Amino acid sequence: MPTPIAGRSTSVRAAIAIAVLAGMALLVGLVWLMTEEGPTPPEAATMVLSETDFGQLDGWEADDHAQALAAMRQSCKILKRVPADRALRGDPQLGMTAGDLHPVCDLAEKTADQDAKTFFENAFIPFHVRNGSENTGLMTGYYEPEMKGSRTKSEAYPASVLARPDNLVMVELGDFRDSLRGQRIAGHVENGRLRPFADRTQIVEGALDEEGLELIWLPSAIDAFFLEIQGSGRVVLQDGPDAGQVIRLSYAGQNGHPYTAIGRPLIDRGHIPREEMSMAAIRTWLENNPDEAQEVMNLNASFVFFTELVVEHPELGPPGAQSALLTPHRSIAVDRKHHALGLPFWFELPSASAASPDGPIRRLMMAQDTGGAIRGPVRADYFAGVGEQAGDIAGQMQDRGSLTMLLPHAVAERARKITW
Structure with a gap:
């Protein structure tokens, strides 16, 4: 940190x-905060998980999994300092602890970038996330502005x-x-x-x-x-x-x-x-x-x-709620009532957006942050990066998209036994 x-x-x-x-x-x-429109109220939110497989994730083969692995390593720096029996926030039915993620973090540290795709496929099981019967939810964006300033007051x-x-x-x-x-x-x-x-x-x-x-x-x-x-x-x-x-x-x-x-x-x-x-x-x-x-x-x-x-790493963003440094276009904020920080998510926006004007966004992201406007199981805020260009992207993002949570095998076994 x-x-x-x-x-x-x-x-x-x-x-x-x-x-x-x-x-x-x-x-x-951004836009939701300015207009108070968008996410489902937290009291109406009910997370439902349904197991899927990586072959069903549209765009999975084409993603740059090494970028997602680099972002995950930022989370693992934090998770490895947390005692194994420490409960992580998220859906209490899953009962996640830091120890559930320690083994995959150990493996992530040893995995070469060219093997990143295989790492995620072997270490995790994908579960599609719904809010009750709703498969999609609001996806917005945020960024880190850059501005001029002084240590002394002046005109x-x-x-x-x-x-x-x-x-x-x-x-x-x-x-x-x-x-x-x-x-x-x-x-x-x-x-x-x-x-x-x-x-x-x-x-x-x-x-x-x-x-x-x-x-x-x-x-x-x-x-x-x-x-x-x-x-x-x-x-x-x-x-x-x-x-x-x-x-x-x-x-x-x-x-x-x-x-x-x-x-x-x-x-x-x-x-x-x-x-x-x-x-x-x-x-x-x-x-x-x-x-x-x-x-x-x-x-x-x-x-x-x-x-x-x-600013120790100019290419990265600020520390998010997990205290991991955010990675532009690879970090998202989620609702900690439903999701533990440090988990990978397959993030999909089905149509062109401010962050991807040439087509859909389909990429592996890390849940590393949260926020007052981020409420509900299918709700995420996309970290667009630093500076004016990132601000232009973030300020325009307000689209409906979907999330698929990647769970370590031990947690996936618990998820399979839950009547969602």
């Missing part, structure tokens, strides 16, 4: 690391990105009640009780100004807002002794207030026609209407905090 270098206390850096390892995810699902860089406050407490409710799996709250402790944290409007108006939380300064509040949407970004420092250095700002926490999409009020107010709604359209409107932009952004009470990480 990249090394945190922000100048915070050791205890805070530890808390941030724990938050990342606990799977506090990137905020993803050119007036908008701050904040580190996680010392008193922010984030709680995974599923750690306390199985019925609350996948739900989180956050706040601060006051007189022994967890109370709501400051919302976006309060933070923008100065609620945290005396805390010294500023990590980096960006050209505009709109840049900072879109950084929060992605949950991670690269910043090219423009001045001072570090000029030219590329750093990564990675998700470190959230204030606990629910996410409110700003796309819908922009449609309702007549600012953007519904058929033209996109990330680019929202950003253009905000930039062209500076007097109203902050009020619209404040409609989203959610606020994200960051930590600074070293």
Whole structure:
């Protein structure tokens, strides 16, 4: 995992690391997040698995399995550190533990790239995923933006990105009640009780100004807002002794207030026609209407905090919820209520899309991330990579596709005994 270098206390850096390892995810699902349309509500989602074989996976023979194997090795770096008896999240009926994946990780490390296809065929059994009777679900995209920034505030860089406050407490409710799996709250402790944290409007108006939380300064509040949407970004420092250095700002926490999409009020107010709604359209409107932009952004009470990480592998993305570095076009975010991170998935979009304008996407991906908008068993967010081109791809992805989960043999045996 990249090394945190922000100048915070050791205890805070530890808390941030724990938050990342606990799977506090990137905020993803671009167009859906902006319009609040798409996935089946979690309470209506029922995962159904049906065994298939690799010969039934359209496009399997043509895929570059070595790329998927490289992405899997990133997951295995994390999984090998987890005790074998540690339960993994996902459908509790499967009862997956880290030990279920340790043997395939051992084999993955020894497998030559030219043998990657044979490795996956021998180590896993494919199971098609349905949501009840639905074979397809919403597939969206996300990316890691790259922008200019500074370590000091100036007229050119007036908008701050904040580190996680010392008193922010984030709680995974599923750690306390199985019925609350996948739900989180956050706040601060006051007189022994967890109370709501400051919302976006309060933070923008100065609620945290005396805390010294500023990590980096960006050209505009709109840049900072879109950084929060992605949950991670690269910043090219423009001045001072570090000029030219590329750093990564990675998700470190959230204030606990629910996410409110700003796309819908922009449609309702007549600012953007519904058929033209996109990330680019929202950003253009905000930039062209500076007097109203902050009020619209404040409609989203959610606020994200960051930590600074070293960019050790520029070809890879940020650490996802699993803490594995994301691989462009080979990593997806899934719903951890249904799926364990570190599993391979056969990902299919049956028609041309932003990520593949010449035809369908059919490729082996690794589940390495999750997110607030990723809900349901047939629901994934496709990591498109870094920078403007990746953003163009991610911002346009909103298609229905299918998922096939690859299970290690021991887990597959358990799956066969379940009445789905």
